Amino acid sequence: MNFEKLKVALILDQEIIPLWQYQLIETLVKSAYAEISLVLMLTSLATNKRCRKRAAGKKYTAVVNLHLQVDRMLFGSTTNFDRPSDLKEALGQTDILSVYLKEESAGSAISNSKIVSQINYYDLDVILQLAGDKLSGEILSVPRYGVWAYQHKVNDCPVGYMEVVNQQDTLRTDLLLFSPFFPNGQLIYRSFMLPDHLSIINTQHAAYWRTSLAMPRILQGLFKYGEGYLQNLAKRFDTKDPKGRLEALPNPVQALTKAVSHFTYLLYRVWRKIMYRDHWFILFSTQTEDPLTTSLSRYKRLAQPADRFWADPFLVTHAEKHYLFVEELLNRTGKGHITVVETNSNGEVLHFEKVLEKEYHLSYPFLLNHNNTYYMIPETGANRTVELYRCTEFPYKWEFVMNLMENVLTADVTLFFYNGKWWMFCCVDGTDQNIGMLDELHLYYSEELFSTEWISHPCNPIITDVSRARPAGRIFMKDNKIYRPSQDCSGMYGKAININQVTALSETEYNEHLLTKILPDKGNGILGTHTYNFSDSFTVLDGFRYLRKRFL
Incomplete structure (x- = not known):
């Protein structure tokens, strides 16, 4: 167990940052487990705002940009994830070091070895990369526990764009740890959330606020449980991509077709809300019959x-x-x-x-x-x-x-008594944005039912997948095996019910696997089901x- 705060550096590309990053940083600054020792400010040929803006404008086609603008006009008033915020207000006098990158076959590398030596001086535990492309070279060996970077399942596409226009069931977010041992990244967090098929910006709002929680949460676990905590995280996630491949940004004709389809669907939803x-x-x-009959x-x-x-x-x-x-x-x-x-x-x-x-x-x-x-x-x-x-x-x-x-936003609390303890399963929203009520399952335990001292499980959140997280009824035992009903909310809220077999439940472990599903019967007018x-x-x-x- 660590007793000194983890020393953390941030990689950014400008001092005016989106609100979700600002609150992530503010969480770390106020925490008892981490301190921000250094900011690495990326510098490239596009150093001024005008160049950056011009470069960003060329990233997407005119049709995609127009689509995003109209979407923002319709729905942006209720989102705040990208509200401009001043980095210095959160960090105060933290050292800022300008870093020049050069492109290499394996990724972007810091061009000046003297800069790397300067970074080494800070004796860093973790570098959190919040801007720039994949890093390579000497910088990966600087922090004890690697460079951590988010990756959404996109390929030159705005976050949430493909998931909305294609009405995909889930949006995936990964957190990867890069080091000399894992130059292509080791998966330490993966989340599947439900896209808002009405709006790209609403989907981005949910995705980025969800993203803001993972880094602080894992840093806290690393501080509390040590390096083994990271190793256990890596074992929990399947490194395969079970839910789709990366998709390229559509060409202008394809983008126009997708925009028309998206706004046609929006009109249909308005009509449905009026009529039904x-x-x-x-x-x-x-x-x-057997309770496992579906x-x-x-x-x-x-x-x-x-x-x-x-x-x-x-x-x-x-x-x-x-x-x-x-x-x-x-x-x-x-x-x-x-x-x-x-x-x-x-x-x-x-x-x-x-x-x-x-x-x-x-x-x-x-x-x-x-x-x-x-x-x-x-x-x-x-x-x-x-x-x-x-x-x-x-x-x-x-x-x-x-x-x-108290002072917690939960959904569908479900208790289960096992091995002399009460186990509390529930979805929790840690963002205060009403996000995560479908896709993040948390577990707490107590020896007493009448208690306010419920202990958070070290694997929390134990599930980060909208297709199987949220509780769907009483947990039960059959033939000395534990079964947990859960909701499948991929694609829509309350789509189906999973019956999961719990294979590990203790103060240090939790594991389950899907055994069977109760699917809706659309032929008989049952479009969804979510409690059993x-x-x-x-x-x-x-x-x-x-x-x-x-x-x-």
Whole structure:
């Protein structure tokens, strides 16, 4: 374990930087684990702003540039990732060293060996490269733990451009460690997030804010756990590219076709929003089949009023009755609360009643039975809390017990008791930009349920993939094996449900692999599904479709 702060250098190409970089730097400056000792300011032939601007303008075709400008006009008012910020306001008197690069076959190298000697003087642990192309040569041997650089899955394309215009399911971001041992980069972080198919700049906004978290988080892990932490990170990620190849920037004709297609899709989405509403409903089965069975053919729809949707069903079966705790959202309010739906053994609704409502949105009413008492942890991310409630008169009366966490934005908290500990799974947004609620799964643990001291797992985030991160129901055991339902939100929110087998769960390790999937049945009007729970005699999940609005 390190006791001295890590010595970090930054590679930049100008003093006016985008806000996402500024906040990354500010996080490091205020941290207890790293200090910024040096800034390496890249210098090339295009040293003045006019040259840089001219060079940037030639990077993309006129059609692509126009497409980006129109996209920014439509959606840019809600983004701030690229707001110009002054580097010196964050760094103060930190040394800045101008560095000239020369192009080599293996990458860009520092042309002056005396400069490299000067950099060596700072005894650096890590160099964070936030500008410039891939580096090579002597500089890779300077920091103890390498040069770290981001790479988005693009090839001469704006970040998010191809993912939006081609309506791809995911956008990939890699963080690579370059050193003499890994001149082509060692993967230490990989994230798959959901692109916003409406907007390129919204997608960039999410991608760059997501990017701003990884470097500080890994530096903190390196400080706390030492070099072995980096080695463990490298083992977690498959270095293959399972989700697509690099694509070249389209020529002007192709770019025009993509722009027309993109804005046509935008108009379709506007029309769909006017004419239809999102509608979630409950599906149930009374057949006692293997919980790993994934066919929807055995499910029926639960009758529900037309003026609301029901989603996120959690189930308690008692005395031949089934009690479904659901998120209920009335079409006229747009804010969720928790309702219990009582059915008989045939799935006929006998009664439903609101049981928990707050001034903020509630959903995903996770249930657990502890010492013969039922507890609920609804999603309360809108209040920046993780709230625990106790049932005082089943199933209708609940009282607040405590906040398990505060000042944290979480989604779909799911607890599991295993090996004498409570394990808390949840998606967390660390950006305060409502980003990461689909693709970053965090794990915490505590020996006590009634605790505010939940310990963050050293592998956090344990999953950084929108296709399998977000919880989708109660974690269960079968034949002494642990299974975790999760959402597949690649391409769209709530597309499908994964059943993952957990193969390692301890204070130092976490691992799982996909076993099977519950896919929607589009032929029967089920376009998506994202919560799955069952008892010995009843199984429930939710379904999604678009419901036409009534204007009269």
